[in-house]
Amino acid sequence: MTPQSPHLQDQFLSVCSRDAAIARFDAALGPLSPREVRVPLAEAAGRVLARDLSAPADVPPFDRSGVDGFALRAADLAGASAANPVILRLTGENIACGTAPLRNVPPGEASLIATGGPLPRGADAVVMLEHTDPLPDGRIEVRRAALPGQFIGRAGSDLARGEVLLRRATLIGAREIGMIAAAGIAEVPVFARPKVAVLSTGDELVAPGQPLAPAQIHDANGPMIAAACGENGAEARFLGAFPDQAEVLETAMREALQGADMLILSGGTSKGAGDLTHRIVAGLGAPGIVVHGVALKPGKPLCLAVCDGKPVVVLPGFPTSAMFTFHDIIAPVLRRMAGLPARGVHEVSATLPLRLPSEMGRTEFAMVALSEGPEGRVAFATGKGSGAVTSFAQADGFVQIGALEDHLPAGREVQVQLFTPALRMPDLVIAGSHCTGLDLVLGPLAGAGLQIRSLAIGSLGGLQAALRGECDLAPIHLLDPATGAFNTPFLTEALELLPGWRRMQGLVFRKGDPRFEGRDPQAALARALADPECLMVSRNQGAGTRILIDQLLKGARPQGWLNQPRSHTAVAAAVVQGRADWGVTIAPVARDAGLGFLPLAPEHYDFALVRSRMERPAVRAFREALALPEVRTALERAGFTPA
């Protein structure tokens, strides 16, 4: 989308509250009745029953034996015991499964019967083979008395003819398949899956697997929303990403809506974006757009329309915004169309270890990851902003912050709505600075089935979480400027240092840049500082690398110094893409990015272990993995120097 000059900006039609938006959308949609289709039993798993199912006949259809034994008359065995066995003649009939018995069982006689075999006329009980003995003359001795009805499964005892065996709206699983099959039903009336067409819009979008030109990104929303529709009972068709071209887009949208029950678009809803998508949506059918703009964060620029009875939705372009609004507002509609019950709300309580900022005037959802602290469960915010798709990965659920609050204080007990019904707490919680080397250590642990939660909250954040006992270990690389020592000066009694590895830091530049190539680091630096056209990229306050940069600059503030990203990777990207000409980052990142590298000083990446949690099996496993020869080799190959 091309932004318009500010005075031409459209305001949102009218930003309304979440509840008002849902009410307007529902009113425009009217009652949504799912359609009914019939599917073969083998395809019914996972579907939702469209009507009550009654048994067309008794199950079992006849009285049958529950054991291998003899069908007989209980009255004949009155007083039978091991000491006084009763002798019965055999009718000669062996009743197998699948064939109807032909002979009556008169008093004094018995018929051999298999488990599941139909009870013969006259018999009112079965005795187990184990409680009988064959006599040489073909008769049998029975050593126990029998109660009438013993070991008999009665006709209709499982399902009586006409009995409702499963009710409308039941989700069909293996158990239900068994019941339907037992009742002899081969075709199952289920709700039709609503067809949803999903379409991404934006000139910047490229399908996964295709190379990116500068300024392009891969389309995450389309595939993600299509999968989320599938998880909510729909049959989704993802039509791909479309550029912002009016005719192409309108044709695609009209065709998509024709063959679908719902159309979901993602992208193109921000204030600065052109109103192309909305103009097209508004013309797709009556009544058109009913909500545009919801006081919800993330998710404000949501657009809800109903076009000739079909819901049409434009989701925000940022992935987490798209997913939240989808789950909060669209999924319930989809589930009604699919005949699925509303998704249950699964909540646990937890304490916030850190202040959670929020924006007043909007209902805000913050994703959180859970960990066990000494005082109970704690909830760390995992958000990296609504642009980040990985915010989801580490989150167990989310916290809702009311429109009237501008933050939730540290220590506040909150209700966490879980993404999945069952919460499995991670076996190992790591909080601190992330390093690609860490992935090499965690690989063997994950392979052994341990669930690992790794929260990238920076060295200082991790250290504080470790001091509060809310994680198992904190990866840190903190330089003490006073002593020049790494990490150790920052520990307390409650923590123990486990040495990790060294990462060489250095000055990075685009290969071939004559201002740096082949020079000594200090000489290169002096030349860069002398050139006002030579832009640097710095680092955020609190980063170990920032301390090194400040030492290098000795108070100088060259152009670009205010550009202060939070990661080694972002520094490399800025230089690769020409937004800066030099910066400081670690050797493996420079190598991966294909940058020139002038080494400055090694950085120590170590682990602060929480002493009170050191005996946990997952922490032991972590220490063992760190010492594995193959892990050390892998670290070296990746450019790290194990301690």
Next chain:
Amino acid sequence: MTPQSPHLQDQFLSVCSRDAAIARFDAALGPLSPREVRVPLAEAAGRVLARDLSAPADVPPFDRSGVDGFALRAADLAGASAANPVILRLTGENIACGTAPLRNVPPGEASLIATGGPLPRGADAVVMLEHTDPLPDGRIEVRRAALPGQFIGRAGSDLARGEVLLRRATLIGAREIGMIAAAGIAEVPVFARPKVAVLSTGDELVAPGQPLAPAQIHDANGPMIAAACGENGAEARFLGAFPDQAEVLETAMREALQGADMLILSGGTSKGAGDLTHRIVAGLGAPGIVVHGVALKPGKPLCLAVCDGKPVVVLPGFPTSAMFTFHDIIAPVLRRMAGLPARGVHEVSATLPLRLPSEMGRTEFAMVALSEGPEGRVAFATGKGSGAVTSFAQADGFVQIGALEDHLPAGREVQVQLFTPALRMPDLVIAGSHCTGLDLVLGPLAGAGLQIRSLAIGSLGGLQAALRGECDLAPIHLLDPATGAFNTPFLTEALELLPGWRRMQGLVFRKGDPRFEGRDPQAALARALADPECLMVSRNQGAGTRILIDQLLKGARPQGWLNQPRSHTAVAAAVVQGRADWGVTIAPVARDAGLGFLPLAPEHYDFALVRSRMERPAVRAFREALALPEVRTALERAGFTPA
């Protein structure tokens, strides 16, 4: 299967404990490593990741704007406020999504930028459109200062190149699809679904949808086990039900195993059954059968084999036995083959309201349904024996009873292992006598989304549960022999009677039987009692109908009197199938079964409401449904007389 004469019976090879059986099976199977396949992203939902996925490039690939606004240098805005706005020139470049900016942002200038647009060289912050004003000369006024980095999403801040984004063994859902797509990955390495061939054996089995000949039943196990395999990560192929014919069966089994990773048979494992299946399994490959007979109830006749590296399993023929052994012993193997984590154990505690009998010497599993009682959760056994497939329907989970216990006493607190991770307690709990008329009342409630639990535990059982406050209402039809009155004499202060309907009881016989046809009931009865060849079917002790029968018989004990099934339906079936010539049942059942009917007396089917639970919404809804004109009409059409 044809039972063999007792002295020819094979004993089980050696019945072993559950744990020993699992250990033997695992040892014979060896390590089970899932295979890896690559699937397109669109088909990856529901699959399990086969290896760690790393980001092939930074996400986002460039620093980008998080809002619609202006990219500029934060230093230019030092001291800016509404009172003292800073004026900046525009570079003239409008940075849209999808195109790389061409112009530098020098000091004193700004570029218009859209949400998601790439940050231009020189800029280190973005201000929102809302905080600026356009001036007529094309410059802008900025009314706020900006922090460096403000509203910038850094390159690699979501995913840094080389960072592990998802770990091996992750179950892929919509969130994961979004992450994989954002990383630009179009093909996903997942574990192959193990192929399982499922085959039912038994001469008595007929596929659902096909008519039943006498002594035949519909095959429930095959479709059910195939669906259960699907729920545990497998791709199941159900090959149908096969008769017990050696050559046909062996050919089918060999072919099935050839194209599959696992073969599951159901049926043919009981002691009396021929050893046909086992002989074939034993010859399929080395080492062959490793376990035959497990001290597990239900599920004793389980047979576990490994044939040339592939698991081959013969499940018990009865549905609940088959499902329990499948979930307890087979599903874990299948999940390892599929690379799925072990299914989590989900437990809740509950009290047993009734004694739960068990067999000593075997680990026993009893299915239970949960209800809220005044003292907390209670667990009713739902078992109708392992032959009953409906035992599953009403059960929330099961209770394990140790091999050394012969019962669990009433009042015992037990751990209930839930079938599904999240327990939803029913809105309405009905416990007592079941009637097909009840289904007509419950239909509208289920349609309104209420979850109903209806436990068929008989009139007396229901009355007792109601007195203990463990259900909402109990349907009863109890005749007081002393007064001749129904139901009211059995109530206490804690219960209130809600009248239901009348069901005419009568003498049933096969139409055209000259001993009954066209006669007066008393005359027919007298004739039947006088004929020793004329077999009756009675009812169980405690049934209202049994009291009526005893009144009719005046102490007589005709042939068949010991045949005492527990339901109206089973009486009708016995007469239809010629196992008895007459009995007493209700008119709608007689009509559905096509039997002749001589009316005797109306029976009152009413509801004992628990007063302390009468204000519950679901109980109110039940009363309302009972009074609905359409429900009363439906009852009348079905042969009942609403009170």
